[in-house]
Amino acid sequence: MKIEEIKEVVLSIDSNASFKEDKDQRLWISVSPDKLRDVLKSLKDKGYDHLSAISGVDYPQNKKMELLYHLMHSSPRENPYLTIRTEISRDNPEIPSIFDIFAAALIYESEVFDLLGIKFVGHPTLGRLFLPEDTPKDLYPLRKDFKNNVYEVTRK
Amino acid sequence: MTFNLFFGPIHPALKEPIGFIFEIEGEYVVNARPNLGFNHRGIEKLLESKTWLQTGFLAEHVCGICSGAHNGCCYQGVEKIFEIEPPRRGLFIRTLVWELERIHSHLLWLGVMLHEAGFDTIFMYTWRDRELTMDLFEEMSGRRVVYSMNTVGGVRRDVTDAFLQKLKKYCNYLEERVKFYRELVMSDATTLARFQNVGILTKRDAIDLSAVGPTTRGSGVKKDVRYEEPYGVYDESPFQIVVREEGDALAKTIVRIDEIQVSIDILRWIADNIPSGEIKIKFSPMAKAPENEAISRVEAPRGELLYYFKSDGGITPSRVKIRTPTLANILPIIKMVEGQYIADIPVIVASIDPCIACCERVTMIDHKTGESKVMTMNDLRIYSRKWYKEHYKEVRRERL
Amino acid sequence: MTTWGYARREATKRFFEKPYTIHYPFTDIKAFEGYRGRILLQLSKCVGCGLCARVCPASAIEMVADEKIKPAGKRPHFKLAECCYCALCAEYCPKGAIQLTTDYHLYGFEKEDVVEEVKTE
Numbered sequence: 001m002k003i004e005e006i007k008e009v010v011l012s013i014d015s016n017a018s019f020k021e022d023k024d025q026r027l028w029i030s031v032s033p034d035k036l037r038d039v040l041k042s043l044k045d046k047g048y049d050h051l052s053a054i055s056g057v058d059y060p061q062n063k064k065m066e067l068l069y070h071l072m073h074s075s076p077r078e079n080p081y082l083t084i085r086t087e088i089s090r091d092n093p094e095i096p097s098i099f100d101i102f103a104a105a106l107i108y109e110s111e112v113f114d115l116l117g118i119k120f121v122g123h124p125t126l127g128r129l130f131l132p133e134d135t136p137k138d139l140y141p142l143r144k145d146f147k148n149n150v151y152e153v154t155r156k
Numbered sequence: 157m158t159f160n161l162f163f164g165p166i167h168p169a170l171k172e173p174i175g176f177i178f179e180i181e182g183e184y185v186v187n188a189r190p191n192l193g194f195n196h197r198g199i200e201k202l203l204e205s206k207t208w209l210q211t212g213f214l215a216e217h218v219c220g221i222c223s224g225a226h227n228g229c230c231y232q233g234v235e236k237i238f239e240i241e242p243p244r245r246g247l248f249i250r251t252l253v254w255e256l257e258r259i260h261s262h263l264l265w266l267g268v269m270l271h272e273a274g275f276d277t278i279f280m281y282t283w284r285d286r287e288l289t290m291d292l293f294e295e296m297s298g299r300r301v302v303y304s305m306n307t308v309g310g311v312r313r314d315v316t317d318a319f320l321q322k323l324k325k326y327c328n329y330l331e332e333r334v335k336f337y338r339e340l341v342m343s344d345a346t347t348l349a350r351f352q353n354v355g356i357l358t359k360r361d362a363i364d365l366s367a368v369g370p371t372t373r374g375s376g377v378k379k380d381v382r383y384e385e386p387y388g389v390y391d392e393s394p395f396q397i398v399v400r401e402e403g404d405a406l407a408k409t410i411v412r413i414d415e416i417q418v419s420i421d422i423l424r425w426i427a428d429n430i431p432s433g434e435i436k437i438k439f440s441p442m443a444k445a446p447e448n449e450a451i452s453r454v455e456a457p458r459g460e461l462l463y464y465f466k467s468d469g470g471i472t473p474s475r476v477k478i479r480t481p482t483l484a485n486i487l488p489i490i491k492m493v494e495g496q497y498i499a500d501i502p503v504i505v506a507s508i509d510p511c512i513a514c515c516e517r518v519t520m521i522d523h524k525t526g527e528s529k530v531m532t533m534n535d536l537r538i539y540s541r542k543w544y545k546e547h548y549k550e551v552r553r554e555r556l
Numbered sequence: 557m558t559t560w561g562y563a564r565r566e567a568t569k570r571f572f573e574k575p576y577t578i579h580y581p582f583t584d585i586k587a588f589e590g591y592r593g594r595i596l597l598q599l600s601k602c603v604g605c606g607l608c609a610r611v612c613p614a615s616a617i618e619m620v621a622d623e624k625i626k627p628a629g630k631r632p633h634f635k636l637a638e639c640c641y642c643a644l645c646a647e648y649c650p651k652g653a654i655q656l657t658t659d660y661h662l663y664g665f666e667k668e669d670v671v672e673e674v675k676t677e
Contacts, residue, residue, distance in 0.1 A: 024236075024385075026451065050366050050379070052453075053479035055464050070451065070462065074363070076384040083451070104366035107190075107486060108479075115200075130193035142201055210613035213642050277566075284576055291588075298592040298656075304642050312647070313590075344559050441611050441648065 001046060001079050003027055009046065013038050026081045033086045033095050040069065040084070040101055047073050048082060054108040056116040060144045063090045065118060069098075088118070097123040115142040158186055163501070174510065176489075183497050188490045203476040208234050209308055209441045211473065215463075216302055218478065219511050221264065223302045224257040225456035226478075231306045232387065233452030233463045237445050238308070245433045246310030251388040252323075252426050253297075253305050254454075255419045259330070260289040261457035262412045265509050266337065269409060272502045273350040274541050278337065285333055288326055295319060310436025320427040327420045334420070338413050341406075349548065351406040355492040355504035358403060367488045368481050369459025370415070371508050374408035376401045381455040393422045405507040412509075444471055456481055458509050482511045499540035587658040592641045594659040595634050595672040601653035604628025608645035608654060614638055617645065624676075637667040 006027065010017045014035035020028040031039050052070040059066065064087045073079035088095055097120035099105045109120045110129040117140035120126060128135060140146065163176040175191030199218055203211055215230040216223040228250055235242065242250070263286040267279040290300045296315055297303040305311050341347050357367070362375040372379050376399060382390045383397045398414040400407040445467040452463045459481025466475040485508045492504050578585060587593065604625045609617040609632060616638040619630040632645075632654075646654045657673070664670045 049363060052366070052460065053462050053464070053477065055475075055477040057466060057475045068464070070464075072384075081385075081451075102366065103364050104484065104487060107483060111483075128193075130196040132193070141198065146201075206613060209611075209644075213613040213640060213644075217640070294591060295588045298590050298643070299641065302640075340562060344562070346559070 001073075003080060006043075006046075006080070006082070009042055010039055013042060024081075026083065028083045028085065030085050030087075033088050036084070036086050037096055037098060037101070040071075040098055043071065043082070043084075044101055047075070047079070049074055049102075051102040051104050051108070054105065054112055056112040056118060056142070058090070058116060058143050060090065064088065065090050065093050065116065067095065067112070067118070093118040094121055095119075096121050099123060114140075116140055117143065157181065161498070176505075178493070178498075178501070180498060183499075185493050185496055185498060185501070188493050190486050190490070192486070200476055200478060204472060204474065207441065207471050208238075208443060208445060208473065209439070211476070212306060212308075213304060215478070216304055218480070220301055221261050221511065222257065222456045222458065222461075224253045224305070225454050225461055227304060227306050228254060229452050229454040229456075229461050229463050231308055232454065233450050233465045234308050234445075236450035236452060237448045237465055237467050238443070239446075239448075240309055240437055240439075242310040242437060243434045244431050246435045247389050248426055248430045249311045249315060249435065250306060251390065251393070252315070252423065253303065253311075254388070255422050255426075256289060256292065258419050258457045259416055259423075260286050260293075261509075262416050263289070265412060265457075265506075266409070269405075269503075269506050270341075270347070272506045273346055275344075275346050278340070281333075282337070285330065288329075292319075292323065292326060295322075307436060308439045310434070312436070314435055315430075320430070323423060324427050327424055331417070331420055334413060334416050338410070341409055341413065347406070347409075350503055350544070351409060352404060354405045354500050355496060355507055356403045357488055357492050361491050362403075362488065365487045365491065366484060367459075368484045369456075369509075370408055370411045371459070371485050371488060373397070373399050374411045375403035379460070381453050381460050385453065387454065389426075393425050394418075395422060405503055408507050442471055444469060445473075458482055458511055459484065480511065482508070485510075497543075499543045502540060587660055589658065591658045591660065592643050592656045594657050594662060595636065595639070595645075596655045596657050597632065597634070597672055597674050598653045598655075599624060599631065599674060599676050601651045602631050603651060604630045605650065606630075606632075607648050607650065608632050611644050611648045613642060613644065614640045616640075634672040635667075636662060636670040636672060 003021065006029075007019055010019075010029055010031065014031045016032060017039075018030045022028070029039075048071045050072040052072060055068040055070070057066045057068070066085055066087050069084045071082045071084065073081075086095070093116075095118065097105065097109055099109065099122075106123070106125070107129070109123055110126060112118055113120060113123075113126055114129045114131055117138075127133075131141070158179040158181050161178040161180050163178060173194035175194065177189045177191060178185050179187040199214060203214055206214055211234065212227050212230045216227040218226050263282045267282040267286075270276075270282075271279040293303055294300050296319060297305050297313060305313060357371065357375045359376045362372040362377050367375075367377075368379060378397055378399055380397050381387070382395055396418055398411050398418060400411055447467060447469050449464070449466045452465070454461050461481055462477075462479040464475075464477040465473055468474045489505060489508060492507075493501065496504065602625055604619070604622075605628065606619055609619055616635045617632045618635065620633045621629060622631040623629060625631050641656070643656055646656055659673075662670050
């Protein structure tokens with residue numbers, strides 16, 4: 001698929017989407033969180049069936065958190081790579097889970113919940129994956145306001 | 157009526173701790189749940205306090221066996237943020253380190269996999285051949301295990317012509333040994349009984365679960381970062397992708413042995429065609445990056461390794477995300493283990509080449525009486541060899 | 557070839573060969589030249605600029621007071637139990653006063669016992 005076709009497919013579902021291309025032929029798409037499931041489902045029907053990773057980024061100054069979904073096509077030499085990003089609010093971060101579209105999201109969403117505190121609605125086993133089970137409920141280490149005496153020492 | 161089998165952390169023979177909880181009925185495994193996090197060190201958070209030059213030295217300590225892949229992928233991502241390109245000789249030396257590391261990782265894995273099946277002679281043979289690789293690394297870079305050869309804009313140390321001649325002699329020696337290992341694995345009675353038709357991952361499951369590395373290439377799916385998005389000098393080198401159709405543990409073994417042969421061909425090509433010139437670009441250690449974001453992907457020995465960098469104009473990165481290949485292969489273990497015997501669990505878990513390795517204490521809880529028995533991994537291995545000795549004939553009849 | 561065929565061939569071939577093991581504490585193994593081992597500091601070349609302490613990724617270098625260095629009055633102290641032997645300090649020292657030797661016997665009963673080697677001439 002060419003980049004123009006992908007832009008048409010996404011714009012037909014979410015008309016406010018924005019795009020950015022870079023030098024390695026990778027396309028970065030921004031959609032709104034309630035249209036995310038439909039966009040991912042229609043891209044999967046077009047052949048993007050490999051989910052590489054889900055990244056979460058924290059922006060405390062804008063009071064937002066951002067999620068990135070990295071996708072790859074089943075024949076990647078002719079189709080560009082995609083990264084789909086959404087923004088959700090930082091005070092009560094929630095988004096629907098996509099584990100019924102991509103089965104690999106079961107592990108990646110658990111990891112993002114464990115370290116950043118974003119709740120994925122509908123995930124069957126959302127819980128602590130890397131941190132011990134008796135960690136206090138509102139302790140999410142990867143947020144920017146998490147301070148510990150170990151992490152403050154290194155940069156002068 | 158199912159039992160819960162706690163396959164706990166801390167194992168003496170494999171590399172790192174991991175836990176699983178298996179639900180068993182009689183001798184068959186019905187379900188499994190992963191229990192991770194025993195080796196979590198907070199590296200993604202620590203990388204936010206290191207300068208761009210210092211990130212690679214922390215990233216290479218994520219894994220000891222694939223440390224060259226992490227180092228190279230990290231600096232490749234930083235170069236994309238700064239939008240600079242290393243010179244040609246630097247790219248050739250980087251690819252040399254990546255391929256030599258793939259050889260040493262697959263030789264280590266071959267020994268460990270056959271040790272799980274009880275064949276300790278090949279374990280000793282392959283680890284002896286691996287020692288010669290470590291000597292080559294020590295001569296080229298200064299350390300045997302964590303080599304830190306890369307920097308932003310190229311490599312740190314040069315290779316001499318005498319070293320390249322030694323490399324070619326090692327390639328000739330290793331080619332004979334790899335032919336011997338391949339013949340042995342395909343025809344020996346032990347490996348055929350323990351690996352053939354064990355832990356089958358179908359092609360549909362491998363695509364649905366987004367598995368990576370030789371785990372999917374053994375099930376017929378063509379996924380390899382060197383084939384999809386060539387980086388370094390792979391598009392000019394004699395690289396070929398290796399794929400097999402059957403999907404069992406024997407197919408994954410043969411995929412990795414054939415990949416050693418492909419790496420030997422690439423190393424010979426590098427030693428003959430390396431150009432002369434500079435090895436790195438000038439880069440200041442306190443440089444400020446522009447506001448940018450970048451993704452860097454590399455084929456580590458276990459699969460696709462992904463680094464995502466985000467910078468907001470400072471001297472340190474603002475967010476680094478690392479996705480290692482073994483995390484993507486945890487869900488396929490749960491699929492492969494359904495319906496198999498308990499005695500096959502060590503072979504199936506070792507067939508994905510876990511870089512977060514496994515278990516020590518296995519607790520068997522009897523559901524009816526409530527008593528529990530603790531077995532170490534050594535006991536489980538002795539139990540699985542003894543079980544196979546008694547039931548060898550009927551298993552062979554049903555599998556071959 | 558069957559399993560017995562391989563076993564017979566390997567047993568006859570290896571019966572007359574020497575074992576491959578090196579009995580390490582009783583025979584010494586020399587590291588290759590260029591190995592990154594214990595750090596050697598030459599006090600005659602050091603000027604106390606502190607660049608090594610700023611570039612170290614593991615924060616294992618501390619500047620301590622020493623009146624032999626003029627004019628800065630301090631020199632680096634290396635905590636080798638925290639060092640990762642990356643050799644960035646040797647690469648960025650402007651006077652070439654830091655070198656990494658081939659000594660890999662780095663042990664002690666306390667962390668503070670593992671220190672660098674200082675040459676004063």
